[in-house]
Amino acid sequence: MSFRFNFGVDADDEPSSCVGVFGGASSDTGMVAQTESAASLYAAPYEIVPLAIPSVSSLMVDAIFYASQHVWKRQIDDVQFQLAQQDSMDGSESSVMRQAMAEDKNASDVIKGVYEGGLKTWECSIDLLLYLVDLQSKCGMALDGMRVLEIGCGTGLPSLHILKSTPSAHVCMQDYNRDVLELVTMPNVLANTVLAPASDGDSGDVVHTEADTETCEIDIDFRRTQVLFGDSTDEVIGKRDIPELSTDEAHEADRRLLDGSDICGRCELIAGDWAEIERGLRGQGREHTFDLVLTSETIYDTDSYKKLHDLLECVLSKDSTQAQAQAQNRQKPMVLVAAKSIYFGLTGSVLTFRQYVESRGIFEAESVWQSGGSMPREILRLVWRNGSE
DSSP states (O other), rough: OOOSSSOOOOOOOOOOOOOTTSSSSOOOOGGGOOOGGGGGOOOOOOEEEEOOOOOOEEEEEEEEEETTEEEEEEEEHHHHHHHTTOOOTTTTTTTTHHHHHHHHHOOOOOEETTBOSSTTEEEHHHHHHHHHHHHHHHHHHOOOOEEEEEEEEEEOOHHHHHEEEEEEEEEEEESOOOHIIIIIIHHHHHHTTOOOOTTTSTTEEEEETTTTTTEEEEEEHHHHHHHHOOOOOOOHHHOOSSSSSSSHHHHHHHHHHHTSHHHHEEEEEEEOOOHHHHHHHTTTTTTEEEEEEEEEEEOOGGGGHHHHHHHHHHHOOOOHHHHHHHHHHHHOOOOEEEEBBBTTTSSHHHHHHHHHHHHHTTEEEEEEOOSSSSSSSSEEEEEEEEETT
């Protein structure tokens, strides 16, 4: 199965490095940066981040092609343009992560305790996306009605695929950083649902196609005026000295755009440290609510294993035995973990994580996919151990 980004990766080549909003490839040894700031000692709180139309006039997105399908993903330059417009580079008004984004495309991949890499599209998330497609097309896995959680979602390609391909699925997307969710994940969700480019060209969008790449400027302001004024848009706007919508009009238009879609009932965004999220979900009585849990590139640090495992144990559904799942033509609840087999210079690996999982005795772990090459990658499947359900 071929996969290609809109970044010059040949359709017949397997991606050999991650493609991220900070640009370029990265080695594992440069993956984590330490920080002595107070923020590095601070666990991001559990937050539910409401879906909202971005406060910009348009979005620049690239098409991500895979298996005769595609999703739209926001460009980094567009994120930086938004930050510049909002004048959020002042340290007193913006987070460490926003400053890094606005000032330096070559910022460190991860700043422990501050930024956990959510702005990059890591290659293992691509593996996870393609594996999901294979499960659906070759193994007949049905995602209809499933409750899906993607942990450490970042750009969220697997979740975007599920939202587009399975309208009845509910998807919850988690990232450590609220900024990542607001600036990248949320626009990606909306660009593939509420704000999806119109094939008939009636939405004001401008699509640029060149060779095997496709870029689109999604005209949000056009949609706002259409939802407010309909066929009278040109007449109403043409009579104004200042054609732009007022703040109140824009807010009303955004509300109508979201209300006219079911996306708010299908997609949830949550931010925070894994331990804080586990505590928050338990406090809300939301244990064991997800049938499928996805995560990629999250096991590079053995110090995080306990928090991740505890969260998985908290969220994975227990309400379907194998017999029940088969009777309902549904997959038994499972976790899919995509990762590099070895993270050079770091403490984590597929082997160490698998050993940790086995030592806890809660899940059974099985390697269900492996890549070739000198830098192998794997996907682990975790299911409840007999007696743990």
